[in-house]
Amino acid sequence: MSRWKPDAHGRLMGAAIELFDERGYDATTVAEIAERAGLTKRTFFRYFSDKREVLFSGADQLQRLWLEGIAGAPADATPLAVVTAGLDPVAEMFTERHEFAQIRARIIEANPELQERELIKLQNLAGAVERALVERGVSANAALLAAQSGVTVFHVAFAHWVEQDDPTAFRRLIAKSLADLRSLTAA
Amino acid sequence: MSRWKPDAHGRLMGAAIELFDERGYDATTVAEIAERAGLTKRTFFRYFSDKREVLFSGADQLQRLWLEGIAGAPADATPLAVVTAGLDPVAEMFTERHEFAQIRARIIEANPELQERELIKLQNLAGAVERALVERGVSANAALLAAQSGVTVFHVAFAHWVEQDDPTAFRRLIAKSLADLRSLTAA
DNA sequence: CCGTTGGATGACACTCAGTGACATGACGAT
DNA sequence: ATCGTCATGTCACTGAGTGTCATCCAACGG
The missing domain is CATH 1.10.357.10 (Tetracycline Repressor, domain 2)
Incomplete structure (x- = not known):
């Protein structure tokens, strides 16, 4: 696909904090976090063992x-x-x-x-x-x-x-x- | 359906403890607990807010x-x-x-x-x-x-x-x- | 005896977290 | 150029948890 981008871990954290702050934790899905970070749900779980761990x-x-x-x-x-x-x-x-x-x-x-x-x-x-x-x-x-x-x-x-x-x-x-x-x- | 049975809460707890003890917590599904108690998964969640709460x-x-x-x-x-x-x-x-x-x-x-x-x-x-x-x-x-x-x-x-x-x-x-x-x- | 009402349960479809298996594409080494 | 590796994507799947409506049963009043 598109070229590899650095700091996936950091991008996921940032996207998660933003979304949790905007909509709340429960109203945010892992797929949405990953999408905002330009990644997929599957990759999110490669960096964090579960949804909470991102915090x-x-x-x-x-x-x-x-x-x-x-x-x-x-x-x-x-x-x-x-x-x-x-x-x-x-x-x-x-x-x-x-x-x-x-x-x-x-x-x-x-x-x-x-x-x-x-x-x-x-x-x-x-x-x-x-x-x-x-x-x-x-x-x-x-x-x-x-x-x-x-x-x-x-x-x-x-x-x-x-x-x-x-x-x-x-x-x-x-x-x-x-x-x-x-x-x-x-x- | 079948006749109403008393103490659904207690039966669910007992079934859960048995199954957790036999197979472990992760290897036991809520549907299995409910089945052993003669109930359904949906009813389990009417008595316990989530799977852990039964303990x-x-x-x-x-x-x-x-x-x-x-x-x-x-x-x-x-x-x-x-x-x-x-x-x-x-x-x-x-x-x-x-x-x-x-x-x-x-x-x-x-x-x-x-x-x-x-x-x-x-x-x-x-x-x-x-x-x-x-x-x-x-x-x-x-x-x-x-x-x-x-x-x-x-x-x-x-x-x-x-x-x-x-x-x-x-x-x-x-x-x-x-x-x-x-x-x-x-x- | 009958109809009604309410509480407990079943049935069913749905969302979402989390996982396993495999594919792909970029990159460096040889 | 080819090979191997690493990060990522794709896809299908299981299981927790929920919303909604249907059904059964006991109690109750007429």
């Missing part, structure tokens, strides 16, 4: 950054401190994607199916963080709960960050969420 | 029991203590369903789709617990994090309870999970 392919990068951050944390820090300190590189990257994150959040907020996918991505993240902690020598139980708590802190902070308009507020919101967690488990 | 209709009862337990907690307890104390009625009910829970857990463990649904049910639970705390006068932020943490404690304890063979161990596992959480956030 979640950034999760890999988030996980990589977080694990790098954890690896760079001081050796004598407590498990939970390691986990939250590891969010520094993540905060940096998010700063530049605030608007995209807001659009994406609006789409996800309107769809239970997408919320399910978001939660399992978070859970996978927690599993990866947990393994990273165990490799640092943290006990299995502490690693599990620190990872879960750390992801909860991240999730709460992220939700607030998306709701407000300052792209640079991420680090501050993480600190606040962590402080809140500490204060209520201290008693 | 999660117990979540409503869990939520109800937990909220009752929270309502019965001492007025001067800390938010997290209120939440975990509220699990007493839940522990009681689970004691009688240990075997069912084990079969169900095996099915869910083998299927990412089902894990997604499980997580969102947990999240909905957290939302309900959070609202219950707010109604008790807990601040919005403390309620959010106490509910999230409480559900995490529940989730961890539940996973351990399913893995082992003592149906009565639930309360003890909750206490242990809570103690672990406290010890790692105290530092």
Whole structure:
């Protein structure tokens, strides 16, 4: 057919975001996304395992950054401190994607199916963080709960960050969420 | 057609569990479940919003029991203590369903789709617990994090309870999970 | 005894997500 | 020029989920 075009993955993501934003997730078919990207439905599924995944392919990068951050944390820090300190590189990257994150959040907020996918991505993240902690020598139980708590802190902070308009507020919101967690488990 | 039979909901659940256990979730079609229950695919979807939901209709009862337990907690307890104390009625009910829970857990463990649904049910639970705390006068932020943490404690304890063979161990596992959480956030 | 009404179910056609198998066309290497 | 490979297209198919209408059955009032 016509000549090969680059960045099919990116074109599909862009087309999907546009259409979801215009008509909503449910009212958009995979065939329509593919058509706007100049491709076919079959090719869409070569790049994304399912329709939802087009909104979640950034999760890999988030996980990589977080694990790098954890690896760079001081050796004598407590498990939970390691986990939250590891969010520094993540905060940096998010700063530049605030608007995209807001659009994406609006789409996800309107769809239970997408919320399910978001939660399992978070859970996978927690599993990866947990393994990273165990490799640092943290006990299995502490690693599990620190990872879960750390992801909860991240999730709460992220939700607030998306709701407000300052792209640079991420680090501050993480600190606040962590402080809140500490204060209520201290008693 | 043939005579009307009672408890269509229960028959569909039973047929589904049997088939999922025999052949696995993916290899079972809704039409097959309905056929074993003496019904049609269309009727299945009148009782369950989708195929997964047949494994999660117990979540409503869990939520109800937990909220009752929270309502019965001492007025001067800390938010997290209120939440975990509220699990007493839940522990009681689970004691009688240990075997069912084990079969169900095996099915869910083998299927990412089902894990997604499980997580969102947990999240909905957290939302309900959070609202219950707010109604008790807990601040919005403390309620959010106490509910999230409480559900995490529940989730961890539940996973351990399913893995082992003592149906009565639930309360003890909750206490242990809570103690672990406290010890790692105290530092 | 009969007609009516309402709730539960069946029948059927339809859309759309997702997959498997195979074809095609561009491109680089030899 | 030919070969192989990679990205994509084509097509047929399964199965989830829905809208719509038909049918059956029990309860109820006259």
